[in-house]
Amino acid sequence: xxxxxxxxxxxxxxxxxxxxxxxxxxxxxxxxxxxxxxxxxxxxxxxxxxxxxxxxxxxxxxxxxxxxxxxxxxxxxxxxxxxxxxxxxxxxxxxxxxxxxxxxxxxxxxxxxxxxxxxxxxxxxxxxxxxxxxxxxxxxxxxxxxxxxxxxxxxxxxxxxxxxxxxxxxxxxxxxxxxxxxxxxxxxxxxxxxxxxxxxx
Amino acid sequence: xxxxxxxxxxxxxxxxxxxxxxxxxxxxxxxxxxxxxxxxxxxxxxxxxxxxxxxxxxxxxxxxxxxxxxxxxxxxxxxxxxxxxxxxxxxxxxxxxxxxxxxxxxxxxxxxxxxxxxxxxxxxxxxxxxxxxxxxxxxxxxxxxxxxxxxxxxxxxxxxxxxxxxxxxxxxxxxxxxxxxxxxxxxxxxxxxxxxxxxxxxxxxxxxxxxxxxxxxxxxxxxxxxxxxxxxxxxxxxxxxxxxxxxxxxxxxxxxxxxxxxxxxxxxxxxxxxxxxxxxxxxxxxxxxxxxxxxxxxxxxxxxxxxxxxxxxxxxxxxxxxxxxxxxxxxxxxx
Numbered sequence: 001x002x003x004x005x006x007x008x009x010x011x012x013x014x015x016x017x018x019x020x021x022x023x024x025x026x027x028x029x030x031x032x033x034x035x036x037x038x039x040x041x042x043x044x045x046x047x048x049x050x051x052x053x054x055x056x057x058x059x060x061x062x063x064x065x066x067x068x069x070x071x072x073x074x075x076x077x078x079x080x081x082x083x084x085x086x087x088x089x090x091x092x093x094x095x096x097x098x099x100x101x102x103x104x105x106x107x108x109x110x111x112x113x114x115x116x117x118x119x120x121x122x123x124x125x126x127x128x129x130x131x132x133x134x135x136x137x138x139x140x141x142x143x144x145x146x147x148x149x150x151x152x153x154x155x156x157x158x159x160x161x162x163x164x165x166x167x168x169x170x171x172x173x174x175x176x177x178x179x180x181x182x183x184x185x186x187x188x189x190x191x192x193x194x195x196x197x198x199x200x201x
Numbered sequence: 202x203x204x205x206x207x208x209x210x211x212x213x214x215x216x217x218x219x220x221x222x223x224x225x226x227x228x229x230x231x232x233x234x235x236x237x238x239x240x241x242x243x244x245x246x247x248x249x250x251x252x253x254x255x256x257x258x259x260x261x262x263x264x265x266x267x268x269x270x271x272x273x274x275x276x277x278x279x280x281x282x283x284x285x286x287x288x289x290x291x292x293x294x295x296x297x298x299x300x301x302x303x304x305x306x307x308x309x310x311x312x313x314x315x316x317x318x319x320x321x322x323x324x325x326x327x328x329x330x331x332x333x334x335x336x337x338x339x340x341x342x343x344x345x346x347x348x349x350x351x352x353x354x355x356x357x358x359x360x361x362x363x364x365x366x367x368x369x370x371x372x373x374x375x376x377x378x379x380x381x382x383x384x385x386x387x388x389x390x391x392x393x394x395x396x397x398x399x400x401x402x403x404x405x406x407x408x409x410x411x412x413x414x415x416x417x418x419x420x421x422x423x424x425x426x427x428x429x430x431x432x433x434x435x436x437x438x439x440x441x442x443x444x445x446x447x448x449x450x451x452x453x454x455x456x457x458x459x460x461x462x463x464x465x466x467x468x469x470x471x472x473x474x475x476x477x478x479x480x481x482x483x484x485x486x487x488x489x490x491x492x493x494x495x496x497x498x499x500x501x502x503x504x505x506x507x508x509x510x511x512x513x514x515x516x517x518x519x520x521x522x523x524x525x526x527x528x529x530x531x532x533x534x535x536x
Binding site for chain 2: 047
C-alpha cells in the first residue's frame, strides 16, 4: 500500500513537472462584491466568467507586445467580472498583476463595453508612489483609452512609456510604466479570451 | 480497508453537503466557472526532540466553483478532498489512528452565498477555517507556514455557518460552528463561536481584532486577539497577540498568552519567499513560557511546483523532555 501510494505521488509529480504550466492562478478579486461596487457604484450584482490563460495565450501576448511576458502566476484560470444593473451589463472588471521593483502590483481594471479603460484601483501595491498613482490627474492619462491608443504610449523598447507620458508623471515614472503595461495586457487578454462571449451579452 | 474508509468519509453529512452544493439553481453547466486542480505534496519531517523521521503524503482535489444565474453570481463553493498517508508520524494527529495510517480528509468544503445587496452579509455554510487572527487573511492550508491557529483554538477548521462581508474600509467574518472538528456534529457539547473584524486585508497596513469562545475536546477556551500586518515593498512585518484562558477538566482553569512576530521578504517576482517567526506561548500553570523560533522559505518554480523548507527551534529549556527542534521539507505540485 505504502509503495503504491508513493508511486502514485511520484507519477503525479513527474507529470506535473513535465506538463504545461496551466494550473490555477491566484490573481483574482479578494472580495468581488465590494470591489466591483467601488468601480460601479450603481451595480446590483456581478456575473463571473472563468477562462484559461494558457501557453497559447502567453504566446499571443508576446507577439502583440514584444519584450513582454505574463508572470507565471498569470497562467491558469482567470475570472472576468461583468458589473450588472439588473439584467443590464454596465461594464467589465479585470484584475491583473504586473511585476515592479516593489513586488507584484495588482490592478483592478474597469473596462467599458467598447473595451476602453473606464477606471482602475490598486488591489495590492507596495510602491511608495501609490498615492500619486491614485490621483485623478494620473488616472486620466489612461482612462478613456483603448488598446491601440495605449499602445501608442509605449516606447520602442516595449516596456516603458514614451517621454510624452512620463513627463506628465515625472514623480511616479516607474509606476506609470507598470500601469501602462498592465493596462495593455488586461485589454488584450479581455479581447482574446472573453471577446466572443462579451459580444453576445 | 480502503473501501471502508471511503464509505466512512462519504457519510450522510458530506453527501447532504454535496447535494446542496450541486442543487443550487444555475443556468450554466456545472463545469462552467469551475476551477479545479490536483494537489499532491510530500512532506518530510525530522524531529530531533523525538529522534524521529516521518513523512506526510497527500493527494487531493482542490475545487472552486462560482454559481451564477442570469442576473449574476449567487455565490461560490470550495471543495478540498485529500487522501493523506502518514509514514512513521508521531505524535499521531487526531484525524488518524496510527503513525502509518491513511485517511480521506476534507479540508475546506463550504458554500458562500454572496448575492445579497450591499449591506447584507454573505452567508457561509460548511467546513471552513475559523475566522481568527492572521490566518483569516493569510491562508496557510497545505503550507509549512503556520500561525498556530489549530493549537491556539483547538482546531483550525470546523463545520458550521458564518457571516462575512467587506463594508467600505472594514471586513468582518463571524461564525458559529459545532466544535466537532472533522465531524459535522457537536461532540460532548462542543461548540465554537469566533470572529474577526479588521481593516482591508490587501492594504499595506492591516489591523484586526478577533474573539473566540468554544468548547472543543472538552476544553473550554476563550480568546481575544489583536493582529497586524505592515508591508513595505517586498518586506512584511506582522504579528498576533492572543490572550485568554483554557478550562480543562483535568488541569483546571489557566490563563494563556500567545504572541507571534514575523518578518518576511519576497523577491520582486514573488517566486522566493523567506520568513522568520518568534513565538512566545505562555501558560499560567507552566513555570516558564515556551519561546520558539521558526525560519522557513518557499520557492515557486512555476505555477505548479513549489518547494518549501522550515526549521523550528525552542530557545528555552522545557521543564520536562527535550527542546523542540524540527526540520521540515515539502514538495508540492498543483496541476
